Amino acid sequence: MRKALALPTVALAAAAFPLLAVSTASAHEGAHSYQADLGAVNQSGVSGTGMVTLDGNTATVMVEATGLLAGSPHAQHFHIGALGECPTDDLSDDADGDGFVSVSEAAKYYGAIGSSLTTTGDTSPDSGLAVDRFPTAEGGSVSYERTFEVSDDVHKAFEDGTAVLVLHGIDKDGSGAYDGDVMSDLDPSLPMEATAPAACGALNAAQMGTAPAGGAETGAGDTAGIENQAAIGIAALAAVGAAATGAVAYRRRSAEQA
Ligand SMILES: [Cu+2]
Structure with missing residues (x-):
């Protein structure tokens, strides 16, 4: 004893x-903590952890991830409104056979963007592809922390267990940059590599x-x-x-x- x-x-x-x-x-x-174990999507090799403390609609967010394309920005979001799950790391969800599990193909699991985890400025879905305001993976790692306000929808998704943390941007062909012939399903001016999900983790109430x-x-x-x-x-x-x-x-x- x-x-x-x-x-x-x-x-x-x-x-x-x-x-x-x-x-x-x-x-x-009223503060509640949530954690996500980030698993790889698109065979990216990325792993990491997310932690979110929600106090009302004020979210303090920490993301640590490794194995990302070094020196490139990686969009990261809370996704909401679907199952609160992630696609597997194989390509079984590559419905159109283009070699990528795209955001569109993954959305049935994790839904749409609820918050954009930018480094400065707006954090709404409007900033979903604001590449100049997302963390750059120096040495392949991202270490992110920011406190910002989330919408009521995002708050509710956390409470419902359907919020998912997603990091984007893979280097499928190993060229060291976002490139290739397949263009993004979100923005046809961007390579698919820049927007395809690289890591994903459901945000669950933290086990203490x-x-x-x-x-x-x-x-x-x-x-x-x-x-x-x-x-x-x-x-x-x-x-x-x-x-x-x-x-x-x-x-x-x-x-x-x-
Ligand atoms: Cu996203």
């Missing part, structure tokens, strides 16, 4: 208390069942929600010398899921 905790662990728990108070205060009553040892005891009388458990985890990490930010918990979970 927890009563048998070794002294250093108890001390750690006590040290976590002030931080716990701070973390809980910043995680408002893995609070670190020593963290559980600190929650006496106040462990009602997953946000509190998350805060405890963050505070416990902070107490052992890591920074008390959400990013810490995020990286930790990413590592666990790698």
Whole structure:
């Protein structure tokens, strides 16, 4: 039982208390966390993780992905309005046989754009192909964080479990650039490579069942929600010398899921 905790662990728990108070205060009553494990689409080899905290319609979004075409921008969106699922990594959904699972062919799983995860400015579906405002994958990796407002439709999709995180842009022919003869189903002036989905993950309510040892005891009388458990985890990490930010918990979970 927890009563048998070794002294250093108890001390750690006590040290976590002030931080716990701070973390809980910043995680408002209505805030909910969602996670996506990004899997490859179009045999892109891309993998990654997304994490979204929704507080009302204010979304704090973190995306970490690797295996992307280096040096090129990658459109990324919340997709909504369909099954909340992703196409598989093979080409079984390539209905027209052009060698790509296009956005149109994937839409039956993940729906239309609900938010554009741009780096600056507008985040509405209008910015869905605003290539100059999406992250560029330096070294093939994207590390994105931004807080912005989502629409009621997007908020509802999160609650309904039908929100999906999608990253676009693949280099199917290995040329090192978006090119090729097949043009995009979204914008015929762009190569299909620029817009085809590269990675996809359903955004599910975050599972917080893995609070670190020593963290559980600190929650006496106040462990009602997953946000509190998350805060405890963050505070416990902070107490052992890591920074008390959400990013810490995020990286930790990413590592666990790698
Ligand atoms: Cu998209």
